[in-house]
Amino acid sequence: MSFADLGLSDELLSAVIAAGYDTPTPIQAQAIPSVLMMRDIIGIAQTGTGKTASFVLPMIDILAHGRGRARMPRSLILEPTRELAAQVAENFEKYGVNHKLSMALLIGGVSMGDQIKALEKGVDVLIATPGRLMDLFERGNILLNGCELLVIDEADRMLDMGFIPDIENICTKLPTNRQTLLFSATMPPPIKKLSDKFLSNPKYIEVARPATANINIEQKLVDVAPMKKREVLRDLIRSEDVSTGIIFCNRKTTVRELNKSLKRHGFRSGEIHGDIDQAARQRELEAFKTGEINLLVASDVAARGLDIKGVSHVFNFDAPWHPDDYVHRIGRTGRAGAKGKAFTFVTKADEEAIDNIEKLIGLKIERLGKVSAPKEEREATPKKEAERRSSRGGRAKGEESEKAEKPEKRQPRPEKAAAPAPAPREKAPRSKPDEGGTDWNGPMPDFLNFSIPA
Numbered sequence: 001m002s003f004a005d006l007g008l009s010d011e012l013l014s015a016v017i018a019a020g021y022d023t024p025t026p027i028q029a030q031a032i033p034s035v036l037m038m039r040d041i042i043g044i045a046q047t048g049t050g051k052t053a054s055f056v057l058p059m060i061d062i063l064a065h066g067r068g069r070a071r072m073p074r075s076l077i078l079e080p081t082r083e084l085a086a087q088v089a090e091n092f093e094k095y096g097v098n099h100k101l102s103m104a105l106l107i108g109g110v111s112m113g114d115q116i117k118a119l120e121k122g123v124d125v126l127i128a129t130p131g132r133l134m135d136l137f138e139r140g141n142i143l144l145n146g147c148e149l150l151v152i153d154e155a156d157r158m159l160d161m162g163f164i165p166d167i168e169n170i171c172t173k174l175p176t177n178r179q180t181l182l183f184s185a186t187m188p189p190p191i192k193k194l195s196d197k198f199l200s201n202p203k204y205i206e207v208a209r210p211a212t213a214n215i216n217i218e219q220k221l222v223d224v225a226p227m228k229k230r231e232v233l234r235d236l237i238r239s240e241d242v243s244t245g246i247i248f249c250n251r252k253t254t255v256r257e258l259n260k261s262l263k264r265h266g267f268r269s270g271e272i273h274g275d276i277d278q279a280a281r282q283r284e285l286e287a288f289k290t291g292e293i294n295l296l297v298a299s300d301v302a303a304r305g306l307d308i309k310g311v312s313h314v315f316n317f318d319a320p321w322h323p324d325d326y327v328h329r330i331g332r333t334g335r336a337g338a339k340g341k342a343f344t345f346v347t348k349a350d351e352e353a354i355d356n357i358e359k360l361i362g363l364k365i366e367r368l369g370k371v372s373a374p375k376e377e378r379e380a381t382p383k384k385e386a387e388r389r390s391s392r393g394g395r396a397k398g399e400e401s402e403k404a405e406k407p408e409k410r411q412p413r414p415e416k417a418a419a420p421a422p423a424p425r426e427k428a429p430r431s432k433p434d435e436g437g438t439d440w441n442g443p444m445p446d447f448l449n450f451s452i453p454a
Contacts, residue, residue: 006032009061011098016057019094025050026207032058035181040202042195043183046331049207051183055151056091062149063124064099071119072146073104073126076174078133078167080157081301082107082278083285085127088153092125101125106132109278116141130158130166137173144173155184155191156324164190171198186324216334217314218341221354221367226347229317230261236315236343237267237295244288245313247297248329250321258317259297269295300325308332316344319353323360 003016003024016022024032027045034041035058045051059075068074079085089105096103104118106128112135119126119142126133126147136142150171152158158167180199184191195202224232237245249255252273259271270284270293288296289308300320311333320326326344333340344365346354358364 001029007036008057012057012060015095015097027051028054030205034203038179040179040199041181042202042204044187044206046185052088052091055181056095060096060099063101068102068122068124070122072143073123075125075149076147077127077151079129080154080161080163082109082129085129088127108132130163134166145175147174148178150174150178150180152182155182156186156188159190216339217330219365220343221346221365222343223367224345229345233315233317234265240313243312244294244310245315246311246332247295247315247317249299250318252299255297255299262295267295268293269297271297273299274301312340314342319344319346319350323356326357
């Protein structure tokens with residue numbers, strides 16, 4: 001099957017071919033004809049399957065005729081993160097090159113002024129995160145009663161981020177006779193409840209079992225001590241000859257510290273997390289895409305939907321807290337049929353999380369066992385070497401004698417410097433003055449032989 005078999009317009013097909021695509025993915029082949037027929041869709045597909053194009057392409061043809069009015073967008077796409085919203089906007093620009101559709105991007109971290117100006121001109125496609133959309137709606141800068149098509153993308157991520165109440169609120173402000181498309185990697189009960197409430201007789205499309213990992217990704221678990229994580233990571237990056245890799249951490253502070261550590265050791269790395277403003281995030285992503293840096297240390301803000309070509313490796317520096325996040329993290333590699341590798345560091349505290357991950361994906365992940373740091377990083381200073389030998393039952397030369405002498409220097413008090421001499425035995429030789437003795441073992445002197453009167 002080719003894209004020409006899906007019912008897309010000639011102008012759109014030429015843009016798809018120019019982008020280098022000729023064969024649709026399974027989710028695209030099943031979803032595009034149904035979207036063009038104006039049906040509601042529930043699409044269940046793991047990350048990296050091309051689901052963004054499965055709604056962007058038919059939307060371009062559906063919206064080709066008509067014109068948006070001021071503050072009244074004709075269609076709305078909801079994304080959980082700024083990065084995903086910006087990526088969808090890039091897709092519209094790429095595939096809509098032969099159409100004259102207007103588009104606006106509503107995300108946090110940037111000025112509202114330019115966004116309000118774009119809305120005033122009227123837009124065909126509005127791509128937004130829920131928070132910024134509700135801010136502008138409450139200010140009266142946007143009206144949603146003219147929206148004919150709604151896309152809820154990464155619905156399970158919306159659930160994780162606490163956006164479901166906002167989604168429900170937004171849906172109540174849209175026309176009831178709209179077309180709604182919902183895409184998610186998994187279908188937990190709250191998402192099922194949302195779809196039952198706001199979708200009308202949807203077509204259910206599932207191209208992979210929910211929460212399965214991409215078969216093109218080679219997965220490994222690495223047993224490691226918490227204090228050795230950085231050393232082992234550097235060793236793996238070198239030994240694996242990583243061309244481009246994403247390193248996921250659970251906390252923003254870990255992201256910052258690890259990125260600084262990698263740079264100190266000569267790696268070309270950058271960072272992305274929730275505390276970085278939008279302009280800085282875009283600069284880091286662009287540097288990663290162009291190869292200016294080849295390692296991106298990230299929080300889970302980068303785990304969902306980011307489509308960066310050529311990512312060869314994913315490293316879970318911290319095992320993810322939620323099993324679903326594991327699937328999305330490693331899904332940054334092995335995209336579009338390419339091969340990829342994913343390494344997850346495991347400490348004793350992570351065993352329960354790993355068990356939950358293996359239950360979710362239905363796979364026992366291979367363990368590499370304890371991984372040593374590279375030889376040049378194991379070379380210790382003399383002090384560290386002494387400590388290492390001591391912990392193994394031996395000791396470095398002079399180590400114990402130094403430790404024995406130092407307390408006496410720090411504590412000069414005679415009563416604690418040494419234990420009192422034992423009482424002399426009956427047969428012990430007497431000390432002689434010429435021998436420098438200090439104890440007197442002779443008869444009692446006369447001047448001490450007196451009695452105290454009563």
